[in-house]
Amino acid sequence: MSDLLAVTGVTKTFSGLRAVDDVSFTVEAGEIVGLIGPNGAGKTTLFNVIGGRLPCDTGSVVFDDDDITGWPPHRIARRGIGRTFQLMRPFGSMTVLDNVTVPAATGVTSIVEAREQARSVVDRVGLSDQVDDLAEALPTAARKRLELARALALHPRLLLLDEVLSGLTPAEREPLLTLLLDIRGEGVSLLLVEHVMAAVMRLSDRILVLHHGQLLASGTPSEVTSDPQVIEAYLGEEDLLAGS
Amino acid sequence: MRARLAEAQSQLLVLAAMAAILATVPLWLHGSGRTVAIRVLISAGVGVGWNVMGGFAGQFSFGHAAYFGIGAYTGAYLLVSHGISPWIGMVVGAVLAAGFGALTGWLSFRYRLRGAYFALATFAFAEMLRLVVQAQGWLNATQGLQVPVRPESSWWMMQFSTTSPNYYFIGLALVVVLVAITILLVTSRRGMFIVAVREDEEGAAAAGVDGTANKVAAVALSGAMTAVMGTFFVQVFFFIDPELAFGPAESVAILLPAVIGGTGTIWGPVVGALILIPLGEWTAGIVRDPPAFLDAVAGRSGLDLVLFAILLILILLFLPKGVYGSLAHRWRR
Ligand SMILES: Nc1ncnc2c1ncn2[C@@H]1O[C@H](COP(=O)(O)OP(=O)(O)O)[C@@H](O)[C@H]1O
Numbered sequence: 001m002s003d004l005l006a007v008t009g010v011t012k013t014f015s016g017l018r019a020v021d022d023v024s025f026t027v028e029a030g031e032i033v034g035l036i037g038p039n040g041a042g043k044t045t046l047f048n049v050i051g052g053r054l055p056c057d058t059g060s061v062v063f064d065d066d067d068i069t070g071w072p073p074h075r076i077a078r079r080g081i082g083r084t085f086q087l088m089r090p091f092g093s094m095t096v097l098d099n100v101t102v103p104a105a106t107g108v109t110s111i112v113e114a115r116e117q118a119r120s121v122v123d124r125v126g127l128s129d130q131v132d133d134l135a136e137a138l139p140t141a142a143r144k145r146l147e148l149a150r151a152l153a154l155h156p157r158l159l160l161l162d163e164v165l166s167g168l169t170p171a172e173r174e175p176l177l178t179l180l181l182d183i184r185g186e187g188v189s190l191l192l193v194e195h196v197m198a199a200v201m202r203l204s205d206r207i208l209v210l211h212h213g214q215l216l217a218s219g220t221p222s223e224v225t226s227d228p229q230v231i232e233a234y235l236g237e238e239d240l241l242a243g244s
Numbered sequence: 245m246r247a248r249l250a251e252a253q254s255q256l257l258v259l260a261a262m263a264a265i266l267a268t269v270p271l272w273l274h275g276s277g278r279t280v281a282i283r284v285l286i287s288a289g290v291g292v293g294w295n296v297m298g299g300f301a302g303q304f305s306f307g308h309a310a311y312f313g314i315g316a317y318t319g320a321y322l323l324v325s326h327g328i329s330p331w332i333g334m335v336v337g338a339v340l341a342a343g344f345g346a347l348t349g350w351l352s353f354r355y356r357l358r359g360a361y362f363a364l365a366t367f368a369f370a371e372m373l374r375l376v377v378q379a380q381g382w383l384n385a386t387q388g389l390q391v392p393v394r395p396e397s398s399w400w401m402m403q404f405s406t407t408s409p410n411y412y413f414i415g416l417a418l419v420v421v422l423v424a425i426t427i428l429l430v431t432s433r434r435g436m437f438i439v440a441v442r443e444d445e446e447g448a449a450a451a452g453v454d455g456t457a458n459k460v461a462a463v464a465l466s467g468a469m470t471a472v473m474g475t476f477f478v479q480v481f482f483f484i485d486p487e488l489a490f491g492p493a494e495s496v497a498i499l500l501p502a503v504i505g506g507t508g509t510i511w512g513p514v515v516g517a518l519i520l521i522p523l524g525e526w527t528a529g530i531v532r533d534p535p536a537f538l539d540a541v542a543g544r545s546g547l548d549l550v551l552f553a554i555l556l557i558l559i560l561l562f563l564p565k566g567v568y569g570s571l572a573h574r575w576r577r
Pocket residue numbers: 014017019037038039040041042043044045046
């Protein structure tokens with residue numbers, strides 16, 4: 001089996017609301033999979049289930065041949081799944097470097113080594129100039145990079161990226177897109193929630209469409225955008241598809 | 245690259261320099277002034293202990309008397325009933341306090357107590373210990389325990405003549421050790437994890453850091469550090485009872501130095517203690533023996549505490565991050 005991640009029959013309800021409804025899919029090693037869907041479709045909830053932040057009602061999540069269903073989030077992170085938060089969660093009173101040293105230090109016992117690793121990740125995401133700034137003082141674009149840096153410092157095999165590109169100007173997006181392709185080039189898989197359609201279409205090998213918690217369609221970018229069901233689901237939100 | 249190690253080294257150097265200066269205090273400070281100095285040291289020590297949990301780990305404790313009392317009673321009981329050295333009592337008390345902290349901390353985090361509810365739980369645990377100890381005949385119930393006076397001085401039994409500077413030196417050494425522990429903690433991996441969990445527990449979990457384990461570790465360490473000062477307190481004042489050891493007044497006295505000086509900073513509780521204790525002495529003195537125009541307040545008991553409280557409120561109004569915390573913050577910017 002070459003699947004890195006296998007999500008099978010996952011359902012998550014919030015007091016009656018089926019936020020994620022019997023969703024199954026896989027992500028292969030080195031693959032970029034886009035996860036799209038209107039607001040409230042359940043994308044973030046699905047990430048929370050995979051990352052261990054929320055328990056699922058039914059279903060299973062298997063990562064790299066380990067059944068990680070029900071594992072606590074810190075253990076899943078150490079096992080090799082890095083994630084970013086749509087609502088960013090920096091360690092406000094810590095410097096950028098310290099923010100990134102924390103995940104690096106979960107993998108090595110030497111703080112000096114963790115710091116060196118963090119330093120190179122910070123350089124890589126383009127935050128070298130802010131390395132000693134407090135995270136709480138960073139503007140949004142830099143915070144997005146910091147989220148990514150923190151996830152990368154875990155040396156993950158899979159990255160769950162929740163809207164890392166939204167809220168950025170096209171000029172700010174471009175280097176990040178290049179970086180994401182670079183990361184994939186190293187064999188890391190990406191599962192990407194994104195509202196910026198142009199970016200999703202360009203990056204993704206495959207796209208999953210979530211609607212009212214259910215998987216509505218999956219396929220290559222061109223297959224998905226020509227799917228009548230998908231067009232129907234996005235009715236009134238044409239602007240989202242317009243970018244493609 | 246080695247900034248953290250360098251930071252630890254420079255802070256330890258500052259500590260060593262301060263310790264050297266403070267070691268000269270008994271040369272020029274005698275009598276009641278020296279007792280005040282020893283109270284400053286006790287206040288600084290418990291404040292440094294509280295700060296690990298309430299400051300760095302961000303888990304506000306309103307019941308640190310539990311740990312202080314465990315240290316005080318363990319040392320006192322082993323000494324009074326079994327003639328065991330307070331040094332051993334200090335270690336045993338610290339271990340027991342760490343165990344109590346780990347257990348109660350784990351329970352509180354397990355049941356997701358946060359903020360005010362968590363603080364109330366710590367208060368309840370301290371009150372529980374107070375009530376339990378009050379009911380124990382073998383601990384002399386509400387009467388408390390008295391340290392037997394020995395005919396001769398003894399380092400091993402931590403007892404000296406009342407004019408000896410040794411109490412001061414021991415207190416200073418304990419505070420230096422506790423501050424050194426704090427410095428080593430905050431510049432370590434563990435310390436970073438503890439602060440990260442305080443800043444954002446979910447973000448920390450996504451970074452591979454176990455929130456509960458790190459919070460429990462901080463509570464246990466904080467409890468042990470505070471307990472050490474409890475054992476020392478009994479040796480200095482020769483007496484402990486359940487109210488002194490476990491009472492709410494003690495819990496407040498323990499959290500004040502860090503709050504006034506600056507929580508989550510290395511030097512905050514030390515600065516806080518240096519302000520608090522002399523300030524308390526001063527307000528007590530004013531009321532006991534007021535200047536002519538304040539004659540009316542003479543001897544009004546309780547008035548000094550009101551004055552003391554007003555001054556503390558004023559400090560926090562103008563320096564909300566505490567005296568050291570606010571100044572350090574301004575310095576940084
Ligand atoms: N913690 C929660 N409690 C209750 N309802 C939630 C919670 N998280 C998400 N939801 C609901 O679940 C649905 C899916 O939300 P979400 O996963 O955030 O969607 P998306 O990320 O696709 O915009 C929404 O209707 C949202 O209101």
